[in-house]
Amino acid sequence: MREPIRIGIAGYGNLGRGVEKAVAQCPDLELTAVFTRRPPDQIQSRAQVVPVEKSKDYRDKIDVMILCGSSSNDLPEQGPFFAAQFNTVDSFDLHARIPEYFEEIDAAARDGGNLSLISTGWDPGLFSLARVLFSSILPTGKTYTFWGEGVSQGHSVAVRRLPGVKQAVQYTVPVPETVEKIRQGETPVLTPREEHFRICYVVPEPGADRDAIEKAIKTMPGYFADYDTTVHFITEEEFAANHTGMPHGGFVITTGTTGGGYRQQAEFRLKLENNPEFTGSVLAACARAVYRLHREGKTGACTVLDIPIGYLSPESPAELRKKML
Amino acid sequence: MREPIRIGIAGYGNLGRGVEKAVAQCPDLELTAVFTRRPPDQIQSRAQVVPVEKSKDYRDKIDVMILCGSSSNDLPEQGPFFAAQFNTVDSFDLHARIPEYFEEIDAAARDGGNLSLISTGWDPGLFSLARVLFSSILPTGKTYTFWGEGVSQGHSVAVRRLPGVKQAVQYTVPVPETVEKIRQGETPVLTPREEHFRICYVVPEPGADRDAIEKAIKTMPGYFADYDTTVHFITEEEFAANHTGMPHGGFVITTGTTGGGYRQQAEFRLKLENNPEFTGSVLAACARAVYRLHREGKTGACTVLDIPIGYLSPESPAELRKKML
Numbered sequence: 001m002r003e004p005i006r007i008g009i010a011g012y013g014n015l016g017r018g019v020e021k022a023v024a025q026c027p028d029l030e031l032t033a034v035f036t037r038r039p040p041d042q043i044q045s046r047a048q049v050v051p052v053e054k055s056k057d058y059r060d061k062i063d064v065m066i067l068c069g070s071s072s073n074d075l076p077e078q079g080p081f082f083a084a085q086f087n088t089v090d091s092f093d094l095h096a097r098i099p100e101y102f103e104e105i106d107a108a109a110r111d112g113g114n115l116s117l118i119s120t121g122w123d124p125g126l127f128s129l130a131r132v133l134f135s136s137i138l139p140t141g142k143t144y145t146f147w148g149e150g151v152s153q154g155h156s157v158a159v160r161r162l163p164g165v166k167q168a169v170q171y172t173v174p175v176p177e178t179v180e181k182i183r184q185g186e187t188p189v190l191t192p193r194e195e196h197f198r199i200c201y202v203v204p205e206p207g208a209d210r211d212a213i214e215k216a217i218k219t220m221p222g223y224f225a226d227y228d229t230t231v232h233f234i235t236e237e238e239f240a241a242n243h244t245g246m247p248h249g250g251f252v253i254t255t256g257t258t259g260g261g262y263r264q265q266a267e268f269r270l271k272l273e274n275n276p277e278f279t280g281s282v283l284a285a286c287a288r289a290v291y292r293l294h295r296e297g298k299t300g301a302c303t304v305l306d307i308p309i310g311y312l313s314p315e316s317p318a319e320l321r322k323k324m325l
Numbered sequence: 326m327r328e329p330i331r332i333g334i335a336g337y338g339n340l341g342r343g344v345e346k347a348v349a350q351c352p353d354l355e356l357t358a359v360f361t362r363r364p365p366d367q368i369q370s371r372a373q374v375v376p377v378e379k380s381k382d383y384r385d386k387i388d389v390m391i392l393c394g395s396s397s398n399d400l401p402e403q404g405p406f407f408a409a410q411f412n413t414v415d416s417f418d419l420h421a422r423i424p425e426y427f428e429e430i431d432a433a434a435r436d437g438g439n440l441s442l443i444s445t446g447w448d449p450g451l452f453s454l455a456r457v458l459f460s461s462i463l464p465t466g467k468t469y470t471f472w473g474e475g476v477s478q479g480h481s482v483a484v485r486r487l488p489g490v491k492q493a494v495q496y497t498v499p500v501p502e503t504v505e506k507i508r509q510g511e512t513p514v515l516t517p518r519e520e521h522f523r524i525c526y527v528v529p530e531p532g533a534d535r536d537a538i539e540k541a542i543k544t545m546p547g548y549f550a551d552y553d554t555t556v557h558f559i560t561e562e563e564f565a566a567n568h569t570g571m572p573h574g575g576f577v578i579t580t581g582t583t584g585g586g587y588r589q590q591a592e593f594r595l596k597l598e599n600n601p602e603f604t605g606s607v608l609a610a611c612a613r614a615v616y617r618l619h620r621e622g623k624t625g626a627c628t629v630l631d632i633p634i635g636y637l638s639p640e641s642p643a644e645l646r647k648k649m650l
Contacts, residue, residue, distance in 0.1 A: 021584025025464050099647050124650045126458070126591075129634050131649045133451070136610045136637040137603075139350050258606055259346025262599035266451075269594070274587035278462075281583055285461045305635030305645055309454050310628075312461040320630055322424050324456045325449045 004030035005291045006061060010052065010082060011068035012036050012043050014246070015091065018280025019066050020045060026284060028314045032062050059085055064287040076101070080108040083116040087294050089286045091121040091279060098124070106301035115294040116301045120286045121279040122270055123147070127252050129304055130268035134254035138264060141256025142187040146179065146195065148172035150248025150275065158223045159200055162216050164208030167236065169243045171199045185255050185263045198229040203239050248275040285312040329355035330616045333387040335377065335407060337361050337368050339571070340416065341393035343605025345370060351609060353639045357387050384410055389612040401426065405433035408441040412619050414611045416446040416604060423449070431626035440619040441626045445611045446604040447595055448472070452577050454629055455593035459579035463589060466581025467512040471504065471520065473497035475573030475600065483548045484525055487541050489533030492561065494568045496524045510580050510588045523554040528564050573600040610637040
């Protein structure tokens, strides 16, 4: 058997732990170390835990560094920092800033002779693959992306910041009637309200004004104002029992008409009991591809759109042709 | 605008006509000529129609030749013949013989300095991509492929060959109870009978023995013996009215468990009103990728597993990052 690919994890929140679990399921990958800005003794990993400042000592001990920091706070700085030293994989997901982030990572990775795969996971990532694949095959088609039913971290945080809110979670849910129409082959133009609705479970502070909280949520611009939102007030016990999971999912669907007037439909769907563990599994598979492409001489920044799918698999091209084609 | 990619079509049955319609929907592709072994005046194409023997005169007029012959009768000979002269795309679908076919095409294409993408379409092709993608991300997962509801040409032909059968069509249908179980996250071991059932519509010759036909179908080894099959006898009029379409589809579904014990599910589904037109659209998009990869210096045989998904799109990598990621 070949030597395993040596993986580093930078950042050890939910996603970092998800990557660690994913790597443990892959015999061809091996976790070398976790890099953190926290005091290392606070990290419960089975791997070696190393302060970020010492990462340069690991340049010849790690084949691919998987960056698990947040897109808003960590990656804009950590991405270029690590890309200059290591091959990297990250899940940068601020869609509007991806082109700019790509350029920064591309420059850093080229300088270091490394390869960096940015913005992977399931969206951006697998859903991006589906959008490009479907629209390339059905150029007359209309493509929709729906998210949920699942927890949106951004919306949950927005609710938790409101005065009088002790704890909260927000579920995004596709509107069933709309989904049904689209699966039947219709291609409507949709408002945000017709695509998704939002459900919030809120634990209020004692004595908080519930009507004021509900109103503040439902009218919050950018987050809730354009959607139908339901707010449920619950106890801390109910919250702890039923709302601490991280399920998510969604689907990309394209309906197009080919030359003879026939409707053709393609759909890619995910149903995830745990979002960070699944995202971690995508990042681990992508690390395999980055390792191989770098060995073939590729450097700079890339995305899942630039990677042959076979490179994600531990099996050889000949095995894949025989068993999977 | 760049010069369009010049496409040739070799073989002008249902698939060849599907490719012609697909190319007409893509402004960056241009159909140069259709190559045929039939008398050219029998072909109703809007493009130039050329006898196969004259294909060598078109070596510098065609960028990619799309091979639309049958896998059993035409491609084993035509594949290597064209791969030596042109970049090619084909839909060779005899799964067990793919490794051997790959080697033959690889040798011919390398000799000619060309690139040949074999065995594309939706299965093998898009479904292969889904199988490799899902099993790479969820290595503990179990992957199922279901076909239908749709017309199986092979099974329809097998029924039409029986004595007393004037016309026939066979629909393959996934067993709904099984599909429901799998979508709920179960991962059963299945017999063929638990996966699909088969429905035949048969127009008998006048005076034919219907019981004998039904028995011959239901007991036919390799085709029907391992499945539950329903046989309906219908009139020629009913056949012409309801059973001359070529719908198909199906799905690839994987359920796996990540390290924390969470079930994660991915599904890729197609619902096609016309199978050859959709397959033709896949082949056309693949021709775009072959053209680009050949320009980058790649030669020999390859499959969809070797191609970055972004190469299937008419848009540039920067545009795709901005709009689709």
